[in-house]
Amino acid sequence: MTTRTGLSLLPGHFQLDDEEKAEYFILKIAYDSTLLQSLRKLVTKNKLFVANYNFEGLSPHDLTLKEGEVLEVVKYDDDDGWWYMHSLDTDSKGYVPINYIAPIKGKYSPMYYKYIYYHTVSRDEAEERLSQADTQAGTFLIRESISGPNTLSVKDGVTIRHYHISIENNQYYINPRVKFDSLNDLVQHYMTEADSLPCSLTVPIPKQANTPIAKNKELEINKSHIKFEQCINAGQFGETWKGDWKDKGPVIIKTNIATDITQETLLVEAGILQKLHHKNIISLYGVCTESYPFYIVTEPMNENLKYYLNKTLITPAELVDIAIQVTEGMIYLGEQDYIHCDLRAENILVYINIGDHNTVKIANFHLIQHLNGKKYWTVKEDTKVVLRWTAPEFFTLNRLSIKSDVWSFGILLWELATKGKEPYPDMATEEVKEAVSKGYHMPIPRDCPEPFKQLMPNCWKNHEYKRPNFNNIIDILLKYKISYL
Known part of the structure; x- marks a missing residue:
């Protein structure tokens, strides 16, 4: 009707x-x-x-x-x-x-804008989205940038134009003649009048919610059989939950809900997990891809390592054992020619074995890269990384390698030694970026296991080739473990 x-x-x-x-x-x-x-x-x-x-x-x-x-x-x-x-x-x-x-x-709600008009896409991707046949003049998006100013991309009818949004004294502007206290104020102004733009802004291109793609029938799990029970990790790369698979038992569920992670990214991660088989790498059970949000379903674990460190009294010998298990997992990844690119305590899961030593497994492979025989991966412009764990070559050369994972492992050792504290605790994120680029290293924590004191400064060498590899690292850790027996 x-x-x-x-x-x-x-x-x-x-x-x-x-x-x-x-x-x-x-x-x-x-x-x-x-x-x-x-x-x-x-x-x-x-x-x-x-x-x-x-x-x-x-x-x-x-x-x-x-x-x-x-x-x-x-x-x-x-x-x-x-x-x-x-x-x-x-x-x-x-x-x-x-x-x-x-x-x-x-008029659009400012809070709606906060989540809708920011995009982590390249210039070419922005132009592709704005060039779609059904987009009207004034359609726009704001491209987020890690290293520089954000950019307003707007369709003026036929052409896609790009304008840097500068920040000065906590005010935002495209034209220094007109400044605003927030990005929302800037957008609202240019929706009211074109001012220095070729046309006024009309509607934002919404972030693309993920739509189903071809599923892997061998791995597909009926979503109605998956029950969520407890969130054990949440952030910009998705949520990780403890849950239950009907008639199968406990599982871990990773979902891409309310993130910028596409279904393609999540399914690429699942495809890689399907190929990896190691006692210190999380094992894949299956995926749910028939409707958004998508799930990766893996073997059951108790909690992430950061939370475990925060709440548990751990002996030096157990800290070293955890480091050994992570190192063994990283050696395996290197042998398969992969780099993890996000090695940190939150991305390591712990299975608590009552009466026996606990098992840790590397998880969250959203940034994993296959090097295909190359020495390093040239990072795409809009790739989001967690800066406090990231090696200096990312900031200076825009690349990551297995030795970058070694740097991150050094930060992980610092997390182990400090019971899961956030690295660079007295610095803002931008300060960390600047300090690491200039060669700054965190002080070695007192009262940490001896091999950690030896390894941390070596893992944090500014030049990649001066850092140890994971085989060198495990030799040092095993010598300490043997001396403890």
């Missing part, structure tokens, strides 16, 4: 003016009496959204969505990628990932 303006009552990707919006809901109430009580009030501007994609809730607190469903915001958290929303179609409430919804019409 349609309204007098031709508006379908089964909304998809649409935009309404205020009159059409009111008409839509009046008619919807008239034809669906169950909505009379659910429509608490006429939805005001900035609160009405449409679901752009299907979403299956992960927990009882989440709101399952169907594409085209109309939603209103109940509350949002400034520092979270999830909003608590009310579905006007089903009269249900729950949490929704912000990159699954879009405002229907009018």
Whole structure:
């Protein structure tokens, strides 16, 4: 059925003016009496959204969505990628990932912008997205940058133009004549008037929620058989949960929900895990790829190493044993010509063996690279890395190698020695980047195992070729372990 303006009552990707919006809901109430009580009030501007994609809730607190469903915001958290929303179609409430919804019409909420208009894409990828046939003049996105200023990319009709967003005295500007206290203020200004741009901004290109791709039938697990129980790690590279696989038992689940990680990246990670078989590398059970979000399902573990270090009294001998197990896993990866690129305590999982030594396994292979016989990997412009664990050659030469993993291993030893503290504890991230680029090394913690004191400064040599390899490292650790027996 349609309204007098031709508006379908089964909304998809649409935009309404205020009159059409009111008409839509009046008619919807008239034809669906169950909505009379659910429509608490006429939805005001900035609160009405449409679901752009299907979403299956992960927990009882989440709101399952169907594409085209109309939603209103109940509350949002400034520092979270999830909003608590009310579905006007089903009269249900729950949490929704912000990159699954879009405002229907009018001024965009600043908090919506925070999660939608920032993209970690290259210049070429930005131009490809903005050049799509259905994008109008003024469509835009903001490209995030690790090393330099963010960039506003905007379509002016035919051409894609790029403008650096500079920061001076905590103010943002494209033209130094007009400065703003926040990026949101800058965007709102240029939506109101073009000023120095070729046209005013209209709508952002939303971050692309992942859509299914061809699945590996041998690995595919029925998503309804996977139950989430406890989150053991969460960050920009996804969430890791303890869970249960129906009729199979405990598992670990990694999901790409509310992150910039695409389904391709997650499935590449699963494909690599399928090839790796080592006692100190997490073992793959399967994947769930039929609908977003996607899961990697692996063998059960208890917790990540950082959390374990924080809460557990650990002897020097056990610290060395953990380091040995990680080293053995890294030797295996090197033999397969892989580099991990994100070796740190949060990405190592612990299986607690009562009455026996615990097992640790390297996990989270979202940045893993196969070198194909090369000495190093030239990092793509928009690759996100965790800077506190990253070797100086990333900052100076834009590359990583197996010796970069050795540097990260040195930081991991520091984590072991300090019971899981964050490296460079008195520095902001940008200060770490500058200090490491200039040759700064953290002080060696007192009261740490002797081999750690020997290894840390060697792992942190500024020149890659001066650092030990993992075979050298395990020799030193094993000598210490033998002396303890």
